[in-house]
Amino acid sequence: MPRQGIALVLSAPSGAGKTTLVRKLLTEFPHIGYSISCTTRQPRAGEVNGKDYHFLTRATFERLRAENYFAEWAEVHGNLYGTPLAPVQDTLHQGRDLLFDIDVQGAAQLKLNLTEAVFAFILPPSMLELENRLRARGSDDEATINVRLDNARKELLEAHWYDYLVVNDDLDKAYEALRALYLAAGLESCRNPGLVETILTA
Ligand code: ADP
Ligand code: 5GP
Numbered sequence: 795m796p797r798q799g800i801a802l803v804l805s806a807p808s809g810a811g812k813t814t815l816v817r818k819l820l821t822e823f824p825h826i827g828y829s830i831s832c833t834t835r836q837p838r839a840g841e842v843n844g845k846d847y848h849f850l851t852r853a854t855f856e857r858l859r860a861e862n863y864f865a866e867w868a869e870v871h872g873n874l875y876g877t878p879l880a881p882v883q884d885t886l887h888q889g890r891d892l893l894f895d896i897d898v899q900g901a902a903q904l905k906l907n908l909t910e911a912v913f914a915f916i917l918p919p920s921m922l923e924l925e926n927r928l929r930a931r932g933s934d935d936e937a938t939i940n941v942r943l944d945n946a947r948k949e950l951l952e953a954h955w956y957d958y959l960v961v962n963d964d965l966d967k968a969y970e971a972l973r974a975l976y977l978a979a980g981l982e983s984c985r986n987p988g989l990v991e992t993i994l995t996a
Contacts, residue, residue, distance in 0.1 A: 797985060798887075800892070802892070803908075804816065804915075804972075806916035806917070807917075807918065807949045808928065808945070809931065827892045830846070832848040835871075858876070859874075863880075864877055865882050868899035868903075870899075898952040901913055902955075905955075912975065913955075914959075915952075916972075917959060
C-alpha cells in the first residue's frame with residue numbers, strides 16, 4: 795500500500811503568527827503541498843489570487859458550497875472560508891503531505907473525515923501580545939482588530955482537543971516545535987506500511 799500523505803492541520807487565532815510559521819515550514823520542506831482555501835474576504839496587500847487564497851464572491855462561494863465542493867467550510871469574522879475537497883483527496887492519495895491553515899470550526903469538521911490528520915494549534919504567549927501583533931501588522935482597522943480579539947478568546951477555548959500546542963513566543967523556538975511535530979508525524983507506524991517487511995527481506 796502506498797504511503798498516505800500527512801494532513802497537517804494548523805489553527806491559530808489571527809495574529810498568533812501562523813502565516814509566518816507556515817511560510818518557514820514550506821520554505822524548508824517545499825514538497826509539502828498547501829491547501830489553498832476559498833474565501834469571500836477582500837485580498838490583503840501582497841496576497842495573490844490562486845496562491846494565498848481563491849478570492850470568490852459570496853454568490854460563487856454559496857453555489858460551490860451547495861455543490862459539495864468543500865471538504866469543510868466556516869464563517870470567520872463575517873467572511874466565508876472553505877477548503878476545496880478534490881485537491882485534498884488527490885494530494886493525500888498521491889502520498890504527498892498537505893498543510894491546512896483553517897479555523898477551529900473547519901478543523902473540527904476535518905477531524906471527523908480525516909482521521910489520521912495531525913492537528914496543531916498555535917498560541918500567542920498572551921492576549922496582550924496578540925493585540926500588539928495585530929496592530930503592528932497594520933493590515934486591519936480598529937473594528938476588525940476587536941472582532942479578531944473576541945474571536946481569539948473563543949478559539950483558544952477549543953485548543954484542548956488539538957494533538958499539539960505550539961506557543962509562538964520566540965519565533966525560532968516555535969518553528970523548531972512545529973518542524974519537530976511534522977517530522978514526528980512522518981515516523982508514525984501507521985504512515986509507514988510495509989517498512990518492517992521491506993527491512994526483513996533486504
Ligand atoms: P497570523 O497568520 O496568525 O494571523 P502573522 O504570521 O501574520 O499571523 O503574524 C502576525 C504579526 O506578528 C506579523 O506582523 C508577524 O511578523 C508578527 N510575528 C509573528 N511571530 C512573531 C513572534 N514570535 N514574535 C513577534 N512577532 C511575531
Ligand atoms: P485570514 O482572513 O486572516 O487569512 O484568516 C482568518 C481565519 O480563517 C484564520 O483562522 C484562518 O485559519 C481561517 N481560514 C482560512 N482558510 C480557511 C478555510 O478554508 N476553512 C476554514 N474553516 N477556515 C479558514
